[in-house]
Amino acid sequence: MPNSSSKPIFTLARARVGERLRVVTICPDCPECLRLRELGFQDRVEVRKIADGAAIICSVMGMRVAIGRDLGEHVRVERIAA
16 A cells, blocks of 8 residues: 555554554464454544554554564554644
């Protein structure tokens, strides 16, 4: 997917704690990513990274969700203005 807004795109695992992010895309061809979609990680959804450790804790659609770092590598995001 081209990035017409010229904002840097990176993975959720590499984002800093406290950043407001927008999901750009999720890996379309791995079965593990189906679970991410079930948890609310959809294209264009706003996410805030709350904590980063063995698990990544995010706020997604008003819910706190914890996912493994390996799954965080499948979620491509961009920063959005505060």
